[in-house]
Amino acid sequence: MQKRWEIAEEISKDLKQKAKALTTEIHCPLLIAELLVQKQIDNSSKVDVFFKPKLDQLLDPYLFKQMSVSVDRIISAINSGEKITIYGDYDVDGTTSTALLFLGLKKINAVVDYFIPHRMVDGYGLSTNGLEQLKEKGTKLIISVDCGINAIDEINIINQMGMEIIITDHHNAKSILPEAYATINPKLEDSGYPNKDLAGVGVAYKLLMAIYKKLGLDTVENQMKYLDLVAVGTIADIVPLTGENRVFASLGMDKLKDQKNIGLRALMEIAGIAQKDIDTSDIVFGIAPRINAAGRMGSAMRAVELLIATDEPKSHELAEIIERENSLRQQIDQKTYQEANEIIEKKYKDIKNTYCMILSSDDWHPGVIGIVSSKLVERYYRPTIMISYHEGIGSGSGRSISEVDLFEALSSMDDVLESFGGHKYAVGLTILPEYIDTFENKLTRYIKERIRPEMMKPALKIDKKIELYEITNKLMEWLNHFSPFGPENMPPVFYTKDVMIVGYPYTVGRNHLKLKVTKDGCVLDLIGFNLGDFLPVLKKNAYIDICFTLDMNFWQDKVTFQGNLKDIIIKQA
Numbered sequence: 001m002q003k004r005w006e007i008a009e010e011i012s013k014d015l016k017q018k019a020k021a022l023t024t025e026i027h028c029p030l031l032i033a034e035l036l037v038q039k040q041i042d043n044s045s046k047v048d049v050f051f052k053p054k055l056d057q058l059l060d061p062y063l064f065k066q067m068s069v070s071v072d073r074i075i076s077a078i079n080s081g082e083k084i085t086i087y088g089d090y091d092v093d094g095t096t097s098t099a100l101l102f103l104g105l106k107k108i109n110a111v112v113d114y115f116i117p118h119r120m121v122d123g124y125g126l127s128t129n130g131l132e133q134l135k136e137k138g139t140k141l142i143i144s145v146d147c148g149i150n151a152i153d154e155i156n157i158i159n160q161m162g163m164e165i166i167i168t169d170h171h172n173a174k175s176i177l178p179e180a181y182a183t184i185n186p187k188l189e190d191s192g193y194p195n196k197d198l199a200g201v202g203v204a205y206k207l208l209m210a211i212y213k214k215l216g217l218d219t220v221e222n223q224m225k226y227l228d229l230v231a232v233g234t235i236a237d238i239v240p241l242t243g244e245n246r247v248f249a250s251l252g253m254d255k256l257k258d259q260k261n262i263g264l265r266a267l268m269e270i271a272g273i274a275q276k277d278i279d280t281s282d283i284v285f286g287i288a289p290r291i292n293a294a295g296r297m298g299s300a301m302r303a304v305e306l307l308i309a310t311d312e313p314k315s316h317e318l319a320e321i322i323e324r325e326n327s328l329r330q331q332i333d334q335k336t337y338q339e340a341n342e343i344i345e346k347k348y349k350d351i352k353n354t355y356c357m358i359l360s361s362d363d364w365h366p367g368v369i370g371i372v373s374s375k376l377v378e379r380y381y382r383p384t385i386m387i388s389y390h391e392g393i394g395s396g397s398g399r400s401i402s403e404v405d406l407f408e409a410l411s412s413m414d415d416v417l418e419s420f421g422g423h424k425y426a427v428g429l430t431i432l433p434e435y436i437d438t439f440e441n442k443l444t445r446y447i448k449e450r451i452r453p454e455m456m457k458p459a460l461k462i463d464k465k466i467e468l469y470e471i472t473n474k475l476m477e478w479l480n481h482f483s484p485f486g487p488e489n490m491p492p493v494f495y496t497k498d499v500m501i502v503g504y505p506y507t508v509g510r511n512h513l514k515l516k517v518t519k520d521g522c523v524l525d526l527i528g529f530n531l532g533d534f535l536p537v538l539k540k541n542a543y544i545d546i547c548f549t550l551d552m553n554f555w556q557d558k559v560t561f562q563g564n565l566k567d568i569i570i571k572q573a
Contacts, residue, residue: 084143097203114304195244232291332368356404382456397426404451517544517546
């Protein structure tokens with residue numbers, strides 16, 4: 001799909017001066033200094049904080065207004081031997097949160113158990129079926145992780161059953177809050193916590209550290225102990241990798257490389273990344289899909305069991321089961337994706353004038369429709385909701401584009417929905433079949449009133465112009481300091497004009513484009529993932545403009561610069 005190149009404006013004279021001063025101060029290339037000052041990092045102290053994340057950059061967990069009352073209740077439960085159950089969501093964020101709190105509370109002698117709802121049996125979040133099971137097993141205190149903030153009816157049931165619940169969550173709350181014992185959620189207006197961007201696992205970590213602090217156990221060792229789980233959950237949940245999340249990701253990936261968690265190690269081995277210097281993409285594309293597969297295709301309880309495993313053979317057995325589930329998930333993904341595209345071709349013949357896509361089927365597996373929705377958004381750049389029918393009700397999963405807040409949109413039309421929840425970019429919902437057409441009409445109208453047609457093309461945000469001769473070892477060394485990469489800290493995107501194609505481009509793998517370009521006597525290798533459709537129009541010695549990120553390619557003991565191609569503009573002859 002054609003992209004909108006949004007090239008960042010040249011920095012102001014003031015910022016240019018700051019950048020020049022910064023090059024003198026830290027001895028970096030001017031391009032690096034300009035990228036830093038654009039992030040408001042304009043002196044060596046700020047550079048040190050950004051490039052070297054440390055534990056002391058984390059905020060005090062007691063900034064949460066309801067943290068003290070939560071900690072006191074949990075410690076009371078531990079001292080009196082009350083059974084505590086961690087109730088988590090079935091995605092990566094939920095399972096890592098559950099594993100983190102289970103291990104952390106068990107370490108201080110809590111009577112603790114965990115529960116993850118079955119997607120097909122219980123549905124999302126707190127469920128009556130799940131709560132009845134907890135009651136039967138003697139649970140006195142429930143701690144929800146990555147869910148619960150909108151479970152008003154279910155929490156009323158908890159209270160009626162004589163149990164209590166502490167909610168930890170990071171999802172957007174509706175206007176009325178559940179009557180929980182306490183609620184810890186940075187997105188609440190009166191939470192007291194400055195960082196609104198924590199993932200569920202980040203919130204769970206804050207609770208655990210607050211407990212440890214109260215007990216005088218907040219040593220560096222204990223603060224570091226579970227950061228591998230925090231990193232995996234944070235990165236997988238696609239939250240901004242800035243501030244505390246950057247600390248979690250950076251220190252957590254260092255912890256992950258130590259491979260002390262044998263469950264994560266087994267997953268890394270089976271994903272083929274155990275021997276490499278892992279980055280955020282290895283978590284997003286290697287570890288996360290496998291953990292998610294357990295909840296999508298079977299029971300996410302298995303994922304938690306793997307993450308808390310202490311037996312090496314058992315961890316490998318669980319990892320192999322999850323790998324098989326992931327393979328099955330991939331097969332179902334592919335089939336569902338094909339079916340969805342067939343529906344789109346028939347239903348939305350004029351895609352240019354289509355503002356959203358609502359697709360439904362009796363045959364779709366509820367565990368994969370979120371993934372497929374993401375792929376359809378990537379292909380068509382339209383907010384997409386896929387609905388799977390089961391026993392007379394539709395369960396939907398939706399993904400959005402940057403210009404449309406899907407959670408806000410659904411909040412304005414909850415009269416046609418049975419339930420919904422989520423974020424700006426990802427939502428889940430339930431709906432009766434007879435309301436689907438009305439829902440689509442409302443959503444179309446909502447989007448049409450708020451965005452211009454030209455905004456329905458994906459924006460490609462470009463940071464800087466660069467010439468090929470500027471790509472040096474020194475530049476790459478400095479660029480590596482910007483990692484870990486993720487939302488709001490993506491790899492810098494560059495563009496170069498008028499490069500000439502060397503030789504003949506070709507495709508590899510699943511439609512990935514490979515080519516070489518040259519300018520000013522310098523040559524750069526490029527790979528464009530899923531850009532193979534450009535191949536027919538790319539000619540030897542033709543001139544093109546390229547947009548790309550920079551990376552190092554390691555192959556057979558050779559290290560070369562490589563551009564990760566984002567888009568191409570073909571120059572007219």
